[in-house]
Amino acid sequence: MKHIIIGTAGHVDHGKTALIKALTGTDTDRLREEKLRGISIDLGFAALRLNDELTLGIVDVPGHERFLKNMLAGTGGIDLVMLIIAADEGIMPQTREHLAMLELLGIQHGIVVLSKIDKVDNEWLELVEEDVRQLLSDTFLAAAPFCRVSAFTGAGLEELRLELLTEALKITARDSSAPFRLWIDRAFTIKGHGTVVTGSVLSGSAAVGESLQLYPAGEMVRVRGLESHGSKVENINAGQRAAINIGGTPVAALDRGMALSAPRRGLVSHIWDMIAEWRENITSGTRVRLHLGTGEYLGKIYRFKEQSTRYMRIILEKPLAAGLGDRAIIRQYSPQVLLGGVILIAPSKQSRRLSESRLLLAQALVSQNIKEMIRQLITDIGQPVTTEEIKRQMGYVRDAVVEEGLTSLIADNAVILEGSYYLTRKMVLDWTKQLSDIVGQYHREHPDRGGLSKEILRQKLVLKDRPFEILLTSWQKQGLVTIRGAEVAMQEFAVRHSDWRENLLEKADALLENIGLETVDWKILADKLQLSPDKARAAQEILLREGLLVRVGEMHVYRKTIQNIARLIYDHFTVNSTLTVAQLRDLLGTSRKVALPLLEHFDMHKYTIREGDVRRPGLKLEDLSE
Numbered sequence: 283m284k285h286i287i288i289g290t291a292g293h294v295d296h297g298k299t300a301l302i303k304a305l306t307g308t309d310t311d312r313l314r315e316e317k318l319r320g321i322s323i324d325l326g327f328a329a330l331r332l333n334d335e336l337t338l339g340i341v342d343v344p345g346h347e348r349f350l351k352n353m354l355a356g357t358g359g360i361d362l363v364m365l366i367i368a369a370d371e372g373i374m375p376q377t378r379e380h381l382a383m384l385e386l387l388g389i390q391h392g393i394v395v396l397s398k399i400d401k402v403d404n405e406w407l408e409l410v411e412e413d414v415r416q417l418l419s420d421t422f423l424a425a426a427p428f429c430r431v432s433a434f435t436g437a438g439l440e441e442l443r444l445e446l447l448t449e450a451l452k453i454t455a456r457d458s459s460a461p462f463r464l465w466i467d468r469a470f471t472i473k474g475h476g477t478v479v480t481g482s483v484l485s486g487s488a489a490v491g492e493s494l495q496l497y498p499a500g501e502m503v504r505v506r507g508l509e510s511h512g513s514k515v516e517n518i519n520a521g522q523r524a525a526i527n528i529g530g531t532p533v534a535a536l537d538r539g540m541a542l543s544a545p546r547r548g549l550v551s552h553i554w555d556m557i558a559e560w561r562e563n564i565t566s567g568t569r570v571r572l573h574l575g576t577g578e579y580l581g582k583i584y585r586f587k588e589q590s591t592r593y594m595r596i597i598l599e600k601p602l603a604a605g606l607g608d609r610a611i612i613r614q615y616s617p618q619v620l621l622g623g624v625i626l627i628a629p630s631k632q633s634r635r636l637s638e639s640r641l642l643l644a645q646a647l648v649s650q651n652i653k654e655m656i657r658q659l660i661t662d663i664g665q666p667v668t669t670e671e672i673k674r675q676m677g678y679v680r681d682a683v684v685e686e687g688l689t690s691l692i693a694d695n696a697v698i699l700e701g702s703y704y705l706t707r708k709m710v711l712d713w714t715k716q717l718s719d720i721v722g723q724y725h726r727e728h729p730d731r732g733g734l735s736k737e738i739l740r741q742k743l744v745l746k747d748r749p750f751e752i753l754l755t756s757w758q759k760q761g762l763v764t765i766r767g768a769e770v771a772m773q774e775f776a777v778r779h780s781d782w783r784e785n786l787l788e789k790a791d792a793l794l795e796n797i798g799l800e801t802v803d804w805k806i807l808a809d810k811l812q813l814s815p816d817k818a819r820a821a822q823e824i825l826l827r828e829g830l831l832v833r834v835g836e837m838h839v840y841r842k843t844i845q846n847i848a849r850l851i852y853d854h855f856t857v858n859s860t861l862t863v864a865q866l867r868d869l870l871g872t873s874r875k876v877a878l879p880l881l882e883h884f885d886m887h888k889y890t891i892r893e894g895d896v897r898r899p900g901l902k903l904e905d906l907s908e
């Protein structure tokens with residue numbers, strides 16, 4: 283069973299509603315006010331069963347310019363349009379305006395209907411048709427079939443039915459296996475049943491019992507029941523009109539313009555970047571109305587720095603839930619002149635410039651190159667990203683299409699899969715280069731340290747936790763880095779560093795053996811070990827950390843020297859009961875300036891105990907007896 287949604291379009295009073303009634307028996311003017319005034323105000327709905335295989339959902343729109351907002355709400359979801367022009371009046375302002383909107387919305391199929399032919403003679407009819415063909419000559423309707431009908435006499439209705447069938451068969455049905463999406467056009471309560479919303483199913487399908495996400499708020503709702511054209515059904519599919527019972531959600535919380543969507547699809551934002559096609563001159567800061575799906579959104583449009591008006595940004599007064607590639611109409615706020623049509627790219631980033639990746643994404647979008655869209659989307663996101671997130675940001679494209687694209691990009695080596703994250707090859711190369719720059723510089727500045735803290739590295743690379751861990755593991759596997767505890771070192775450095783360190787520790791004792799009470803600063807190390815100042819400072823840090831050098835006051839004293847002095851003190855106490863600073867000074871043949879911090883060091887390590895001006899033997903000193 284194929285499902286197609288058709289819409290009417292055309293100037294007010296040109297016989298749209300009468301024609302739908304003649305075709306289907308349904309009067310789509312449901313409102314009392316519509317009946318009273320004899321004019322369509324809001325959308326009307328009807329079904330036309332053409333054969334067992336094909337039922338058309340019909341959306342009848344108002345033609346009056348005051349209700350253009352409603353016309354747009356109805357036209358957003360149609361596959362095929364009937365452009366209706368009254369034979370007696372011919373082309374009128376809304377004939378042109380509707381035609382322009384249909385073009386901007388990217389509608390591709392249509393039938394031209396000359397209505398009320400009972401009111402004119404043949405000669406006149408030829409003239410009008412000539413006019414209309416001229417108007418349509420460079421539009422999507424240039425080669426569309428023409429039908430001449432009268433809703434009153436029934437003339438031409440059979441031919442029209444036939445044309446509808448022929449055209450509907452030509453149209454590729456909307457994708458029922460894509461993610462579900464429906465723009466809400468009405469919401470009401472049915473006593474004892476709860477809240478019902480209606481709309482045209484743009485893509486996907488939904489079944490009773492399923493959960494859908496209500497945008498823009500994002501809450502989950504459950505499908506309690508489904509109807510299409512007044513009959514209960516278990517499923518609804520793309521291209522069908524649907525009434526969905528969503529139970530407890532209060533009607534007051536619902537509005538035309540909201541959407542029901544497969545969970546986690548599309549994005550919600552107040553600010554969107556878009557590709558524009560303008561029919562008027564546009565200035566930055568213009569207050570506008572954006573019409574997308576069944577909704578109308580007020581906002582202002584802005585130019586990007588150094589960009590033409592081909593790409594612009596819109597800042598809306600309320601959040602818009604949309605997907606990559608959604609088409610919308612833009613009208614001036616007041617008077618409500620049609621300004622142009624846009625294709626949404628993505629919610630805006632901070633910068634007032636259009637980034638190169640976003641520009642490339644836009645170009646791929648216009649040329650409908652799915653593979654390139656995916657590649658540029660990943661680049662534009664700028665972080666390693668999961669399939670789930672790519673699908674969400676690709677809008678309402680079928681999962682399999684996204685998966686195919688990714689597989690093919692991987693085969694081309696344009697995209698790389700690390701863990702469950704995708705990133706472009708260029709991103710990997712860029713991050714790897716940044717890694718060696720950042721960690722390399724750290725090693726140069728801190729040759730004594732084993733490596734850079736992981737967390738600092740993550741922040742410098744501007745990566746999220748999970749993706750960072752995954753990249754790091756991959757770098758480790760490639761032998762690029764070594765990870766020790768919470769530190770990362772370039773493998774090269776780590777190897778060199780540890781060899782050098784081992785070597786230093788081995789040689790140190792022999793070199794410092796006779797150093798005595800001299801402070802071992804980096805200059806001595808540079809001299810004795812033939813090191814550059816940087817390396818010598820590094821060596822000093824390592825020796826201090828490993829305990830080969832001991833900080834005593836401002837001196838760095840060799841460990842064995844300290845042990846020798848402790849020995850001297852031990853010997854001293856075998857014949858004396860106290861030790862003074864002056865005595866130690868004389869014992870060592872040094873100055874008071876050196877003896878005092880030495881004694882303090884021994885106090886601290888419990889070799890001596892201070893009592894006023896003298897020291898007595900401490901507990902630790904016992905260890906030296908043997």
Ligand SMILES: Nc1nc2c(ncn2[C@@H]2O[C@H](COP(=O)(O)OP(=O)(O)O)[C@@H](O)[C@H]2O)c(=O)[nH]1
Pocket residue numbers: 293294295296297298299300301320321322345397398399400401431432433434435
């Ligand atoms: N003579 C004639 N009048 C028609 C025909 N179709 C519609 N009308 C009249 O034209 C007026 C507008 O019709 P309607 O269907 O409401 O136009 P809409 O605004 O395009 O929906 C009404 O008064 C209709 O009775 C037709 O085929 N022949």
Ligand SMILES: [Mg+2]
Pocket residue numbers: 298299300321322343344345
């Ligand atoms: Mg009407």
